Amino acid sequence: MADLTFAVIGAGFMGRNLARVGAALPYARCVGVADLDEARAQALARECNAPAYRDYETMLARERPVAVIVATPEMHHREPAVAAAQAGCHLLVEKPLATTLEDADAILEACAQAGTTLMTGYILRFEPAYALIQAAVAEGSIGRFLSAYARRNAGIREARRLGGRCSVLTYLAVHDIDQILWYHPVPIARVHARGLRGRVWEELGVHDYTWTQMEFADGALGVVESGWGLPETWAAWQRPQEWGGFGDVQMNVIGTEGVVNLNFTPMDLRGCDREGWKFPDTRHWPQVQGRLAGAVKEELEHFFTCILEGREPLVTGQDGRRSLEIALAAQRSLEVGAPVALPLQP
Secondary structure, three states, X not given: OOOEEEEEEOOOHHHHHHHHHHHHOOOEXXXXXXXXXXXXXXXXXXXXXXXXXXXXXXXXXXXXXXXXXXXXXXXXXXXXXXXXXXXXXXEEEEOOOOOOHHHHHHHHHHHHHHOOOEEEEOHHHHOHHHHHHHHHHHOOOOOOEEEEEEEEEEEHHHHHHHOOOOOHHHHHHHHHHHHHHHHOOOOEEEEEEEEEOOHHHHHHOOOOEEEEEEEEOOOOEEEEEEEEEEOOOOOOOOOOOOOXXXXXXXXXXXXXXXXXXEEOOOOOOOEEEOOEEEOOOOOOOOEEOOEEOOHHHHHHHHHHHHHHHOOOOOOEHHHHHHHHHHHHHHHHHHHHOOOEEOOOOO
């Protein structure tokens, strides 16, 4: 099989994870890494045995990759994604697809005009536990869908790392919004959100926690609790280096004939030493034999398979737009202090 060439725009956390996974696949080859931070681009390029670039335009013109991974900060997805689509590249855009509907629509339009694949990077679609929930709901195992409650709370260090550049709604809540829409693909009639202010608000000017209630057109309900105010001691260990940290994550789905409950926090592995109790990531991007495995690998391999076989991705660009619209409606609800109807008006 000929190499499937790909390039990465944005060499941060997710860009690095996806690039490392792709570079390790026997049928794929990384042909470029672009980042405004030249040192960061060069470091990742060395890991992937690829050239580094400061500007993605030069990389796209010179390397002509088949696929491009856009993993820049979320408010800067539009320009590189549109440029890559216009260059004829298939796109995996890390979630959220954008931070405005205008930007999301521009990306969708560029890919439609170019006839290229557009996948939104919602990694939870490739987590076995979440996929099993969707399958159970879809096949009617718990009867008619009534409600879903999701919790995704991270440590305050994550909020500080982002420095207030985005809200917890567009950064964390969109994961679970997408999940609930996947379980119950019915239009949302209105959204009502409440925000809680604590240390994160005082330091960075964004909410510590938000509660988003989504009312479906058929009367079903979805509730998403999202936050990044857990104390510094949460998942603060340094060793073993491969273990990594995680947040407080749950998903509960209720149907007319049953329930499904997922507690994602323990991850099945735990340890305790001088640093205290540890619950490492064994699902998203664990390191196995020095290589990344888990859902991030499944996600990227799915994207590449869709390109090679001409299939529609499990998570489309329209899926990315839908979850973004709800997150933005929740943000507006916080601002006006009242429910917001969908579709979202300018």
